[in-house]
Amino acid sequence: MLKTALSALWKGDRQADRVVPPSGFTAQLTLFVAATMAFLAVFALALSLASGRLATIWGQELARTATIRVVAPVDQRAAQTAAALRILETTKGVASARALTDSEQQSLLAPWFGPELAIDALPVPRLIEIIEDKTGMDPEGLRLRLAAEVPGAVLDNHNRWRAPLVKAASRLKLLGWISTLLITATMAAMVTLAANAALSANAQVIAVLRLVGATDGYIAQAFIRRFTLRALTGSAAGMVLGMLAILLLPSTDDAGGFLTGLGFQGWHWLVPLLIPFLAGAVAFAATGAAARRTLKELA
Amino acid sequence: MIEFENVAYSYGGGELLSDISVKLAPGSFHFLTGPSGAGKTTLMKLCYGALLPTAGHVTLFGNDVRSLDRDDIAMVRRRVGVVHQDCQFLNHLSVAENIGLPLTVSGRHAETGGDDLLELLSWVGLSNRADALPPELSGGERQRAALARAVIMSPDVVLADEPTGNVDWEMSQRLLKLLVELNRMGKTVLIATHDLGLIRATKAQVQARVLRIANRRIQLAGADL
Numbered sequence: 001m002l003k004t005a006l007s008a009l010w011k012g013d014r015q016a017d018r019v020v021p022p023s024g025f026t027a028q029l030t031l032f033v034a035a036t037m038a039f040l041a042v043f044a045l046a047l048s049l050a051s052g053r054l055a056t057i058w059g060q061e062l063a064r065t066a067t068i069r070v071v072a073p074v075d076q077r078a079a080q081t082a083a084a085l086r087i088l089e090t091t092k093g094v095a096s097a098r099a100l101t102d103s104e105q106q107s108l109l110a111p112w113f114g115p116e117l118a119i120d121a122l123p124v125p126r127l128i129e130i131i132e133d134k135t136g137m138d139p140e141g142l143r144l145r146l147a148a149e150v151p152g153a154v155l156d157n158h159n160r161w162r163a164p165l166v167k168a169a170s171r172l173k174l175l176g177w178i179s180t181l182l183i184t185a186t187m188a189a190m191v192t193l194a195a196n197a198a199l200s201a202n203a204q205v206i207a208v209l210r211l212v213g214a215t216d217g218y219i220a221q222a223f224i225r226r227f228t229l230r231a232l233t234g235s236a237a238g239m240v241l242g243m244l245a246i247l248l249l250p251s252t253d254d255a256g257g258f259l260t261g262l263g264f265q266g267w268h269w270l271v272p273l274l275i276p277f278l279a280g281a282v283a284f285a286a287t288g289a290a291a292r293r294t295l296k297e298l299a
Numbered sequence: 300m301i302e303f304e305n306v307a308y309s310y311g312g313g314e315l316l317s318d319i320s321v322k323l324a325p326g327s328f329h330f331l332t333g334p335s336g337a338g339k340t341t342l343m344k345l346c347y348g349a350l351l352p353t354a355g356h357v358t359l360f361g362n363d364v365r366s367l368d369r370d371d372i373a374m375v376r377r378r379v380g381v382v383h384q385d386c387q388f389l390n391h392l393s394v395a396e397n398i399g400l401p402l403t404v405s406g407r408h409a410e411t412g413g414d415d416l417l418e419l420l421s422w423v424g425l426s427n428r429a430d431a432l433p434p435e436l437s438g439g440e441r442q443r444a445a446l447a448r449a450v451i452m453s454p455d456v457v458l459a460d461e462p463t464g465n466v467d468w469e470m471s472q473r474l475l476k477l478l479v480e481l482n483r484m485g486k487t488v489l490i491a492t493h494d495l496g497l498i499r500a501t502k503a504q505v506q507a508r509v510l511r512i513a514n515r516r517i518q519l520a521g522a523d524l
Contacts, residue, residue, distance in 0.1 A: 019403065021391040208387050212448065213377035214404035215370050295369075 019209060020202055020222045027230060030194045034234025034283075035241070037187045038275045041180055042242025045275075048176030049268045055169035062162050066139070068097075068128040072152035074120075081126045084153045087145055088130060093137030100127045125152075184282060187231070191283045195227055195290040203298075210298060220291035224284060231283030236276040243272055300325055300456055300487050301346050306355035308341055315341055317515045319355070323456065323489060328482045328505050330498050331491040332520070333512030339491040340384075342512070343460050346489065347379045348372040360455075377405055380449030384461035386441050388433035388448075395420065395429040398447045405452070416451070423447045423477065439470040446477060456487040463497060471497055479505045 068088075072080045081099050088097040100108075105127060106119045130137075139157045146153040199206070209219050246263050264271070300323050307317040315338045323329060323346075331339050344350040345357050348364050357364040359375050367375065388397045396403075398419065399411030410416075420426045423443040428436065436444060442462055449457055459478060463471030475490075475497060482488045482505055492498065501507055509520040 016403075018392065018396075019389060019400070021389070204387055205389055208389055208400070209404055210373070211376065211381055211383075211387075212401040212404060213373050213452070215373040217370070218404055 016218060016222045017225065019214075020198075020205060020226070023198060023201070026194060026197065027226075030191065030227065030230045031234035031237075033190045033194075034187065034231045034279055035238030037183050037190075038235035038238030038279060039242040039245075041183045041235075041275050042239055042246065042272050044176050044179035044183060045271055046176075046246055046262050046264060048173050048180065049264060049271065050262045051169045051172035051176060053265065055166050055173060058162055058166045058169060062158055064132045064136070066130040066132065066137075066155060066157040068130065068146070069154045069156065070126040070128065070150070070152050071154065072125075074123060076152070077126055080150050080152050081128065084128055084146060084150045087142075087149060088128070091137055091142055091145075093132055093135050095131045095133035097128055097130045100129060128153075184278065187235075187279055188282045188286045191227055191231060191286040192290050195223060195287040196294070198223060198226075199290060199294040206295070206298060216292070216295045219295060220288060223291050224287045227287040228280050228284045232276050232280040235279035239272050239275045243269075300360060301489075302356075302358040303345070303352075304356045304358070306345065306352045306357055308338070308345065308350065309353050314353075314515055316512070316517075317354075319517050321510060321517055323487050325455070325487055326482070326485050327487055328479075328507040329489045330501070330507055330509045331489060331512070332493060332495070332498065332509060335493065337512040338515070339493075339512060340460055342517075343381075343458050343489070343491055346456075346458055347381055348375055377401065377452050378455050380446075380452065380454040380457045382442065382445045382449045382457070382459040382462050384464045386445035388441075388444070390433050393430050393432060394425060394436065394444050397433060398444060398451055400448060401452045419447045419451060424473075438465040439467070439474075442466055442470070442474055443477075446474065450481060450486075454486065456489070457481055459488070459490045461492055462490065463492065463494060472500065475501055476504075 068084055070077060070081050070084055085097060085099065088094050102119055105124060106115075106117070108127075109117065109119065109124070139155060143155050146155060206219055249263060302323070303319045303321045306319040307314050309315055319342070331342060333339055341350060345352060345364075346359075348359065348367065351357075351364060359367070360378065362371070364372075388394075389400065392400070395416060396411070399408070399416055402408060402410050417426070420429055423446060425440060425443055425447065428440060428444075433441065433444070442465065446457075446459070446462065449459075457478065462474050462478070466474065471494070478488050478490060479501065498507070498509060511518045511520045
């Protein structure tokens with residue numbers, strides 16, 4: 001039955017379309033609603049996919065890095081840094097480790113202190129960047145060894161600040177999917193309201209059609225086709241506008257990176273293309289249900 | 300064709316019709332008469348599945364109406380042409396398209412372009428009104444358009460509910476002549492009317508039986524007419 005309904009929808013029946021009078025204003029409202037919902041759905045999807053991406057990055061890539069701060073008087077700092085690096089060379093699970101240079105540390109601090117600061121005048125701790133290999137290292141063991149041999153070295157494997165960020169990103173992703181679901185449900189509700197209005201406005205037309213021997217399927221088809229096509233075209237327009245808006249977002253730079261990363265990457269650009277089809281399917285089902293409900297009550 | 304067996308119908312309150320047994324044989328011509336509110340329209344509706352009997356059996360073309368689903372009822376209506384007293388049309392389509400509507404909805408739209416429709420239009424005298432919209436028609440023109448629409452599928456049965464209710468005597472004679480012609484072509488005809496003059500005038504042209512609804516039952520009216 002669904003197959004025949006779909007093929008009838010595809011082929012269309014110009015005559016069946018004509019038996020239901022055209023409805024100018026409400027038709028435009030349905031188009032508008034479909035467009036708006038598709039526009040919003042694009043952003044909800046972008047939010048879900050982008051926060052999902054962030055959660056992955058924070059969860060996986062940052063998990064394989066750690067930092068050692070060497071806090072020592074200026075005259076001992078170089079020696080302690082060298083000692084810490086020697087320990088790291090013999091630590092299992094460390095792929096590479098290197099001390100940041102003065103100029104790198106200066107650029108890290110520049111956002112707070114400004115570029116003119118003479119960093120060597122301050123007791124700034126030296127940072128050592130550690131990149132782990134796939135097996136990962138044992139942070140507790142490393143801490144013990146550092147405590148014994150390099151008293152000024154503090155290991156930070158980023159767990160403390162990473163965990164809540166990953167949690168927040170996952171929560172955002174969930175919110176994005178819930179919004180997408182709600183938008184779909186709202187769309188179904190709107191189309192049902194519009195279809196019900198159209199069906200009751202055309203009660204006399206339906207009565208005449210039943211009298212001259214039209215089947216419920218024929219009558220329903222005229223309405224289903226109309227609303228499905230409206231939802232399809234409206235949401236296609238809304239989807240295109242939404243994608244354009246995402247494209248025109250200020251481009252991501254390194255400084256604000258993870259905050260302005262809203263958007264699509266790679267194959268994710270294809271996901272919003274599904275929106276019009278989903279909207280069409282929702283309208284198809286909603287109008288069909290409304291029509292069957294209304295027709296069942298008629299003679 | 301259409302058979303009633305101990306049929307009763309009630310609208311919730313009391314029974315409007317009870318113990319109705321009647322048979323419309325192929326090619327017969329029946330009048331249905333009785334006072335206003337006696338149940339003429341209800342009985343007509345039982346004949347094309349718009350209402351289901353509350354008791355007894357209505358058989359349409361050999362099938363009990365209760366065993367028919369909504370699509371079956373639609374198929375029955377393609378074999379039964381109905382003319383209502385207040386005929387309704389699709390007001391956004393022309394008279395010609397409205398008359399061809401039964402063909403359109405049964406997937407035979409191509410035939411509306413043929414000569415049959417033109418012939419039918421001239422038979423009911425609406426050739427020059429083919430492109431008009433239904434709201435522009437007079438009462439008599441509406442009745443004739445409804446009759447044309449009722450017969451375009453070449454139905455086996457034509458049911459007319461007060462077809463002459465809104466028209467003058469001359470027009471009612473014309474309509475009746477069309478119905479008599481249909482009966483001569485072999486169609487079963489049932490006309491509900493309270494106009495006894497019309498019945499008398501018709502009896503001269505065709506062998507018609509008169510069913511009268513009185514006291515919720517149907518009686519075969521005799522020679523008093």
